[in-house]
Structure formats: C-alpha cells, structure tokens
Amino acid sequence: MLSETQAWQVLEGVPDPEIPVVSVVELGIVRELACGEDGLRVVVTPTYSGCPATEVIAESIRAALQAAGAGEVDIETRLDPAWTTDWIGETARDKLRAYGIAPPSGKAAVGGAQPIRFVAKAQTCPRCGSTDTERLSEFGATACKALYRCRACREPFEYFKPI
Amino acid sequence: MTQQNIATPEHIEYVLRMGDNALILGQRLSEWCGHAPVLEEDMALANTALDLIGQARLLLTHAGKLEGQGRDEDQLAFLRVERDYRNVTLTELPNEDFGRTVVRNFLFAAFQVLLYQRLATSSDAELAAIAAKSLKEARYHLSHAGEWVIRLGDGTELSHARAQAALDYLWPYTAEFFAANPADDAVAAAGIGPAWASLEPEWEALVVPVLNEATLTVPARTPFRTYGKFGRHSEHMGHLLATMQYMQRTYPGAQW
Structure with missing residues (x-):
C-alpha cells in the first residue's frame, strides 16, 4: 500500500x-x-x-x-469549484515558458460578460522575453491555448488562456 | 444521490433543454471542421463545438441521473426520437454561410452567458457547478463571435449585406429563448433556474449595443414563434439527427 x-x-x-x-x-x-x-x-x-x-x-x-x-x-x-488557471503554480509557469508556452497572465477573469476587445493584450514571448507580440488566433491546438507571434524574434508561440 | 428522488419531470426537462441546446449547436458547428474560410476560424469553430459538446455531456449525464432510469449521456444524446429533444429551434438551423454561423453563435452565446451566470445560485448544486464551469467557455465564445459580428457588419458592402441577412433570418428565432410553459414556472419557483422571460431585457442589453456597433439594423419583434424547446422542431432537425444518430442506431451500444 x-x-x-x-x-x-x-x-x-x-x-x-x-x-x-x-x-x-x-x-x-x-x-x-x-x-x-x-x-x-x-x-x-x-x-x-x-x-x-x-x-x-x-x-x-x-x-x-x-x-x-x-x-x-x-x-x-468533481466540477466545483471550477478549474482555473490561477491554480497553476510558479514552478509550472517556468516550465511552460521553457517549453515555449506563455503561461496565463494575471488572474482569471471573474464577473460580467467579457467586453469585445479587438486588440488582444500583448503577452511576453517565452523565447526572447519581448512584449512586442501579436495574437494570431484566439484558439489553438488545444482547448486551453491561443496562438501568438513575437515581432522581435519572429517566432510563433502558444499562450495558455487564463480562465 | 438524494436529488434522484426529488427531481420533478419539469426539473429534468429544464436540464435537458440546456443539454440539448449545447449538443445540437455543437453538432451543427462540427460540420464546419475543415471547411471554414480561414484556418484560424476552422480551429475556433471546432473548439467552440468541442466546448459545447463537453457541456452537453455534463448536462445530459446530470439529466440522466435526475431521471433515475439508468439512461446515460450517450443514450440521451443518440437514442431519443425527434420530439423528445428539447433544444431551441435556432440551434438546429443549417449553418448556411460563415456570416449566419457567427451571428447565431453570438446571439446564442449571449443567452448562454446570462443563463449560466444566473444558475450559479441554482438550488440544484450539480447544475450550479456545471454552469460555473461552462460560463468561462461561453464568455470566450461570446467575445470571439461578437468581434466577428462587428467585423462583418461594419466591413465591406458584401459582408454587411450577408451579416444583415443573417440577423434578419435568425432574429425571429431568438424569441423562443424567452418562451415558457407552466412547467417553467414550477422550475423558477423551485429556485432551480431563472424564468426565461426574465433574461430577455439583459440579453437585449448585451446584444443590441454590439449589433449597433456592427452598423446592423436590429429587426422588430414579430408574432413568429418556434417551439423546439417543447419538442416541436423544424424540418432541419430530422436531417441533423439522421447524421448524428447514425452510428448508435447502426451499432447500438458502440463505444469509442
């Protein structure tokens, strides 16, 4: 046992x-x-x-x-409480970055309906650290990620959506 | 589960409606897989479908438990007859073009977001948990579809015309979101979920500003009413079910 x-x-x-x-x-x-x-x-x-x-x-x-x-x-x-990316700890976030995935930034949104926002918040490139990035796609290869591109190092990267 | 003993037929019906809405729209959206105008939207529509089918699985499993007759999510999803489905007619309509697809996703996601928010305080704890989880997904769908509604409506002459045609076609079907029968009053009185009509002002407050920003004309309400939620479906439903149920009807009990 x-x-x-x-x-x-x-x-x-x-x-x-x-x-x-x-x-x-x-x-x-x-x-x-x-x-x-x-x-x-x-x-x-x-x-x-x-x-x-x-x-x-x-x-x-x-x-x-x-x-x-x-x-x-x-x-x-068990569904309650609902899973949130806030539960992903610092060590795991470092591992995600090293793997090429930008970890969820900030706290998951709570409260009212999300505002319509055409320009997505810039995320930090996990490869070069630049914040000169743009969102390519709101959805990615898995349900939990979106697709971004870094304008500084020209590499695409995935972003773990905060929910 | 103690809930098994106290669930009323109205309660089960209420959960089935939500589960069927998610199931049928998820099935419709999955038709886009590999056919969307651009790769990003192919992924978006497939992911939205996946979220909806995930929600349907949770809701139908819950409905099956409330019913207490041993029906699981698969039996409810694939082995009922048309009149036993409780989705609103809007969800079963054909996709048509990308414009109609995103306008429908927008109108439906706004409804789902408001409903899931209200269900957080449901007297049915399992339903509240499913709603709290699904709300996060519905919000993302709303924001994504809303951006597209504005892009298309306030876009080129052609995209505007198609978005307006989609809205004119779909708008009369949205009246069904807020329709109720006496069973619904019992559900609201039991604190299981909100009375449908009570969601209408909030829904309009959510969708109309976006439609205005998209330079689209909001159609006036007409007496046209559909009642898919009471089991009376459009001519499109049978075709959808024929595709969706084919595997389980041909190989009953088949599992992945």
Missing part, C-alpha cells in the same frame, strides 16, 4: 498528455487524494468541459498509481 505522501509523489510524475512538461498535479487537475482500507480515492477536475485529454488523464493516474502498488484506485470527477 502507498501512503498519501507517496501517492502524491507518484502523481507528480504523471505528465499532462498534451503538455508533457508539467504534471497533472502542477496543473491543478488533481484536487484531493485519500487512502482507504483497500485502495486510493483520487478527486480530479476537468480543465475544459470538452477537453479530450480528460479520460487519458484519468487512465494515466490509475495506471501510475497501480504500477506503484496502490491497489484499487477510485477516480472521482
């Missing part, structure tokens, strides 16, 4: 399937972990409602814990 501390350590080694430089713990997907009599109960929260990685993540968590000797693993999905 695994202790709770050991189980957390195992989960810190489970990468996000679409952004493998950060773990499911660092992204804030794993909310709770509890050791029971005959196994472990893990509470996870989806990032986006339609994120296709959700099921892969649950299976990776189960496989990693069982490979480490956890026995039965019960995975519960």
